[in-house]
Amino acid sequence: MPTTIPALARDLQPALQHKLDRKTKPMGSLGRLEALALQLGLIQQRLDPQIVQPTMLVFAGDHGLARAGVSPFPPEVTPQMVLNFLSGGAAVNVLCRANGLDFKVVNAGVNYKFAPHPLLIDVPLAHGTASSLDGPAMTREQAELALQRGADIVAGLAAQGCTVLALGEMGIGNTSAASLLMAQLTDVPLADCTGRGTGHDDDGLARKLAVLQQVQARHASLSAPLDILAAVGGFEIAMMAGAYLAGAASGMLLLVDGFIATAALLVASRINPAVLDYCAYAHCSGEQGHRRLLAELSGEPLLDLGLRLGEGSGAATAFPLLRAAAAILNEMASFESAGVSDKDG
Numbered sequence: 001m002p003t004t005i006p007a008l009a010r011d012l013q014p015a016l017q018h019k020l021d022r023k024t025k026p027m028g029s030l031g032r033l034e035a036l037a038l039q040l041g042l043i044q045q046r047l048d049p050q051i052v053q054p055t056m057l058v059f060a061g062d063h064g065l066a067r068a069g070v071s072p073f074p075p076e077v078t079p080q081m082v083l084n085f086l087s088g089g090a091a092v093n094v095l096c097r098a099n100g101l102d103f104k105v106v107n108a109g110v111n112y113k114f115a116p117h118p119l120l121i122d123v124p125l126a127h128g129t130a131s132s133l134d135g136p137a138m139t140r141e142q143a144e145l146a147l148q149r150g151a152d153i154v155a156g157l158a159a160q161g162c163t164v165l166a167l168g169e170m171g172i173g174n175t176s177a178a179s180l181l182m183a184q185l186t187d188v189p190l191a192d193c194t195g196r197g198t199g200h201d202d203d204g205l206a207r208k209l210a211v212l213q214q215v216q217a218r219h220a221s222l223s224a225p226l227d228i229l230a231a232v233g234g235f236e237i238a239m240m241a242g243a244y245l246a247g248a249a250s251g252m253l254l255l256v257d258g259f260i261a262t263a264a265l266l267v268a269s270r271i272n273p274a275v276l277d278y279c280a281y282a283h284c285s286g287e288q289g290h291r292r293l294l295a296e297l298s299g300e301p302l303l304d305l306g307l308r309l310g311e312g313s314g315a316a317t318a319f320p321l322l323r324a325a326a327a328i329l330n331e332m333a334s335f336e337s338a339g340v341s342d343k344d345g
């Protein structure tokens, strides 16, 4: 498991800032696009950062807890949606095509036997996690293996030259796992970490919270991030945590999606906080808890569109902002090159 993530070297910051400041615009007038450009330059350690083979990986896994009624949707939707991803019809497919991201699905542990497919990376750890109501969702060994598999997939992308990685997820019941992870790894009360997921009404939300309180009580004694991850799952979240760590270790910019993707990042950041230097936060999800979770990580979302889907849909939507940031740095004229007068002369 890659635990060595180089701290972001800041030596290039003055030169990058100067390059941005000499562009034909009032200083700072491109706002957060300038901050994004600076971050991309620092991550790549170059004044002309390049977006190469930007890739969306959607990790899918089933959750034993889903049988306890924590989601309004049945667990069968997880494999059905994976098949939808493979045929290119889901929201994330459409948004990746619209915005020029490569797309792959990772079977991290879905309760289904998939036929081989060019878009599928089929590396399941099991046919879904056990219910965290009855015991740990997975063994500690499975959690470690999941981190490693996620990391290995991303190391493969890095070898192909990928510089921007977005992660998405699919797994009925996974807002529950994400809420439990957040409550256990931060000081935020479980009720503030728990939302409507795929659309619970008030009664459904109350039932979900009651189940999650039982799960939390069962695992309350745990404090090590890997133990907590193993206790509440899921396989897709664990592989995403490993993927973030490997992406940072390879010097990729990591585009973070919604509530579940950010919960996976929270786990990764408790393993190695340096991962956070490599992250840009695509959006603030409508899911209760996400705004607070972003604040815990000091993450400022780029967009706030009321999206509450997951799959990587928010990351795919925000990706063009990254292209815009790189284009500003690489293609805009400077006061000198364009012969435009700067203020005071």
Ligand SMILES: Cc1cc2ncn([C@H]3O[C@H](COP(=O)(O)O)[C@@H](O)[C@H]3O)c2cc1C
Binding pocket: 070, 071, 072, 073, 077, 081, 169, 170, 171, 172, 173, 174, 175, 176, 196, 197, 198, 199, 309, 310, 311
């Ligand atoms: C058709 C459909 C497509 C989805 N795409 C993402 N999710 C999202 O909903 C699930 C989490 O919500 P909960 O915890 O309430 O089950 C995840 O699979 C997530 O990615 C979907 C959910 C559904 C029903």
Ligand SMILES: O=C(O)c1cccnc1
Binding pocket: 175, 197, 198, 257, 258, 259, 260, 261, 285, 286, 287, 290, 307, 308, 309, 310, 311
């Ligand atoms: O923000 C998310 O990732 C999210 C929110 C609701 C349901 N599924 C995912």
